[in-house]
Amino acid sequence: xxxxxxxxxxxxxxxFACDQIDERLLSQGYTVYEVIRVINGHFIFLRxxxxxxxxxxxxxxxxxxxxxxxxxxxxxxxxxANGSPDGNIELSANYQPEACPNIRHxxxxxxxxxxxxxxxxxxxxxAIFYFSERISPNTKYRNVPLKDAARxxxxxxxxxxxxxxxxxxxxxxxxxxxxxFVKGNxxxxxxxxxVLMGVTRHKVIHLARLNGIPVRQEKIHFESxxxxxxxxxxxxxxxxxxxxxIENFTFDVRNPLMRNxxxxxxxxxxxxxxxxxxxD
Numbered sequence: 001x002x003x004x005x006x007x008x009x010x011x012x013x014x015x016f017a018c019d020q021i022d023e024r025l026l027s028q029g030y031t032v033y034e035v036i037r038v039i040n041g042h043f044i045f046l047r048x049x050x051x052x053x054x055x056x057x058x059x060x061x062x063x064x065x066x067x068x069x070x071x072x073x074x075x076x077x078x079x080x081a082n083g084s085p086d087g088n089i090e091l092s093a094n095y096q097p098e099a100c101p102n103i104r105h106x107x108x109x110x111x112x113x114x115x116x117x118x119x120x121x122x123x124x125x126x127a128i129f130y131f132s133e134r135i136s137p138n139t140k141y142r143n144v145p146l147k148d149a150a151r152x153x154x155x156x157x158x159x160x161x162x163x164x165x166x167x168x169x170x171x172x173x174x175x176x177x178x179x180x181f182v183k184g185n186x187x188x189x190x191x192x193x194x195v196l197m198g199v200t201r202h203k204v205i206h207l208a209r210l211n212g213i214p215v216r217q218e219k220i221h222f223e224s225x226x227x228x229x230x231x232x233x234x235x236x237x238x239x240x241x242x243x244x245x246i247e248n249f250t251f252d253v254r255n256p257l258m259r260n261x262x263x264x265x266x267x268x269x270x271x272x273x274x275x276x277x278x279x280d
Contacts, residue, residue: 124244
C-alpha cells in the first residue's frame with residue numbers, strides 16, 4: 001500500500017480523504033508519473049512537468065485523456081484541500097489496455113520528501129556508481145526494482161545518490177537526478193537520448209547557454225571522470241547540488257562556474273515563485 005503524506009488525494013474526478021492507495025492500481029498496465037515541487041502554494045515549473053508527463057504517456061503507447069488545464073485545476077483543488085503546504089506531489093496516470101473495458105486512472109497525492117541541508121550545498125555530497133540503466137530513459141515510468149535497488153545501495157553505503165553506468169561504461173544519470181560535469185569553462189552531460197530529460201536539467205542548460213557557457217552533451221566514460229574539475233546533480237528536490245566525490249573521483253565544490261549556476265537557478269526559482277504567488 002502507498003500511504004499519502006497528506007490527508008487528501010486526487011483520484012480521477014474526485015478529491016477525497018484517503019489514508020492509503022492500493023499499489024495494484026499502478027502496477028498493472030502502463031504507469032507514467034511526475035514529481036512536482038510545491039512552494040508557497042505554487043507548483044514549480046508545472047507546465048514543463050505536464051509537457052514531459054504527456055510525452056511519457058505517448059512513449060508508453062497511450063494519450064492522456066485530460067487537458068493540461070483540467071489537470072492543473074484538479075492539482076490545485078487537491079492542494080487547496082490539504083492547505084497548500086510546501087512539499088512534493090506525485091502525479092500518476094495508469095492505463096490498462098488489456099482490460100475489458102479499458103481501465104484508466106489519473107491521480108495525485110503528497111509524497112514524503114527530503115531536501116538537502118544547507119551544509120550539503122556548501123560541502124557537497126557523495127555518490128557511487130551503479131552499473132545499471134533504465135529502459136526507455138526518456139520516459140518517466142514506475143521502475144520499482146531499480147528504485148528499490150538504488151535506495152538499498154545508498155542506505156548501505158551512506159551516500160546521497162547512485163550514478164547509473166550502462167553496459168558500455170557510459171555515465172548516464174542519477175537514480176533520481178541528472179548529473180553534470182565541469183571542465184574549464186564548459187559544461188558536460190550525457191546526450192539526451194541516454195537520460196530522462198529532467199525539468200531542472202533543462203533549466204540549467206538554458207541558464208548556462210544564456211550566460212555564454214558551452215554545454216556539451218557527450219558520452220562520458222565512468223573511468224575518465226578525473227578530467228573534470230567539478231560535478232553536480234540536478235533535480236526537483238536537490239535543485240543544483242554539488243558532488244564532492246564519486247567513489248575515487250573527487251571534485252571542487254567551490255568551482256566558480258558551478259556556483260554561478262547554483263545562484264542563477266535559485267534566482268530563476270525565485271522569479272517562478274514570485275510570478276505565481278497568491279495575493280490576499
